[in-house]
Structure formats: structure tokens, C-alpha cells
Amino acid sequence: DQQVKQNSPSLSVQEGRISILNCDYTNSMFDYFLWYKKYPAEGPTFLISISSIKDKNEDGRFTVFLNKSAKHLSLHIVPSQPGDSAVYFCAASANTDKLIFGTGTRLQVFP
Amino acid sequence: ETGVTQSPTHLIKTRGQQVTLRCSSQSGHNTVSWYQQALGQGPQFIFQYYREEENGRGNFPPRFSGLQFPNYSSELNVNALELDDSALYLCASSLVHGRPPYGYTFGSGTRLTVV
Numbered sequence: 487d488q489q490v491k492q493n494s495p496s497l498s499v500q501e502g503r504i505s506i507l508n509c510d511y512t513n514s515m516f517d518y519f520l521w522y523k524k525y526p527a528e529g530p531t532f533l534i535s536i537s538s539i540k541d542k543n544e545d546g547r548f549t550v551f552l553n554k555s556a557k558h559l560s561l562h563i564v565p566s567q568p569g570d571s572a573v574y575f576c577a578a579s580a581n582t583d584k585l586i587f588g589t590g591t592r593l594q595v596f597p
Numbered sequence: 598e599t600g601v602t603q604s605p606t607h608l609i610k611t612r613g614q615q616v617t618l619r620c621s622s623q624s625g626h627n628t629v630s631w632y633q634q635a636l637g638q639g640p641q642f643i644f645q646y647y648r649e650e651e652n653g654r655g656n657f658p659p660r661f662s663g664l665q666f667p668n669y670s671s672e673l674n675v676n677a678l679e680l681d682d683s684a685l686y687l688c689a690s691s692l693v694h695g696r697p698p699y700g701y702t703f704g705s706g707t708r709l710t711v712v
Contacts, residue, residue, distance in 0.1 A: 583701075
């Protein structure tokens with residue numbers, strides 16, 4: 487079963503606008519959530535994370551929101567830049583450092 | 598500070614063969630985790646090595662095995678290759694064994710194609 491779901495395989499956003507990437511999870515034992523960015527021919531790179539005791543974490547242009555009651559998290563990128571074009575993975579862990587990943591969302595930021 | 602290095606970057610194997618993938622962890626990192634990313638999917642946890650011992654395993658059959666060496670580098674071995682083993686294999690190293698997992702550094706992966 488897919489414990490972490492990213493239902494939008496792709497997203498296209500104009501440069502300067504907000505990008506919102508969504509992620510849903512089913513396992514209520516998850517206590518740590520992360521977003522990774524992946525460029526072609528490179529490994530995933532850590533972007534931002536959030537503990538389940540928080541509902542928001544911000545780092546520059548990137549903000550992650552966590553809604554535990556809905557088992558939903560989202561990544562907001564403001565403003566979006568062409569260099570943000572990549573595949574974004576949502577990942578979760580349950581009191582461990584082993585990660586469960588979603589299937590990814592391909593973000594394209596166009597001029 | 599060197600990152601995580603994986604070799605080879607690409608290889609093609611025939612069904613039934615065996616393959617060994619290699620990973621050099623980032624300097625100072627003592628834990629290595631392996632993930633399989635099939636086409637159109639997210640990475641799936643295979644297993645983790647800490648202090649040369651397997652420390653957790655995902656839902657993969659025993660023909661997937663690994664090693665960690667005293668210098669913390671690691672190998673992933675797959676026996677009796679199947680077509681479904683075709684994937685990108687990612688190695689991730691980390692300094693702190695356990696939580697939180699944000700300390701992962703991923704390599705660029707090895708693209709394995711089984712024909």
C-alpha cells in the first residue's frame with residue numbers, strides 16, 4: 487500500500503508565482519516529514535523538513551505546512567524560479583531514519 | 598568535503614546474472630542506506646548498514662544483500678537478476694544513526710537495466 491501519496495504527477499507554474507506541491511499520508515505513526523528535490527542524473531537533495539509537533543516550517547522561499555488531522559502536507563515555493571524546475575519528493579518517517587517516499591511531482595517553472 | 602560517490606553510473610545485465618553496486622559514503626558518515634527507485638516511482642528503502650551490520654531491511658527478497666566495510670563504504674549485491682530489478686539504485690549516507698533523517702546525503706545513483 488502507498489503510505490505516502492503525491493497525487494499530482496506534474497505541475498506547471500509561471501516564474502514569480504507560487505508553487506504548491508501536495509502530499510497525503512495514511513500512517514498516523516509518521517512523526518517526521520521531508521521534501522527532497524531531484525534534478526535529472528543527480529541524487530535527491532534535502533530541501534526542508536517538519537516535525538509532527540509543528541504545523542509550519544519556513545526556510546527562505548520554501549514553506550512546508552502540516553495538517554495532521556487531514557494527514558496532509560504541502561510545500562509552498564514563493565516566488566517560483568526557473569531553477570526550481572525539478573521532481574519533488576515528499577518523504578516520511580516513523581521514529582526511524584528509514585524514509586517512505588511518495589511518487590514525486592514534476593514541477594516546471596516557465597518564464 | 599566529498600559527497601556520496603556511486604559506481605558504476607550505468608550498467609546493463611542479463612536476466613539471471615548477478616550484480617554488485619558500490620557506494621563511498623560522505624566523509625565522516627558512518628551509516629549507509631540503499632534505496633531502489635523504479636521508473637515513475639519514489640525511492641523504496643532496501644536496507645541500511647551501521648557499523649558493518651545490517652540495521653533494518655525493507656520489503657526486498659534475500660537475493661538483495663549488502664556489505665559495509667570498515668571505511669564505511671558499502672556494496673549492494675543482487676543475485677538472480679529479474680527484469681523488474683531494472684531501476685535507479687540510490688545510496689545515502691548519514692552521520693547520525695537513528696533520527697532525525699534529514700542528515701541523509703544521496704549519491705547520484707546507479708542506473709541498472711536488466712534485459
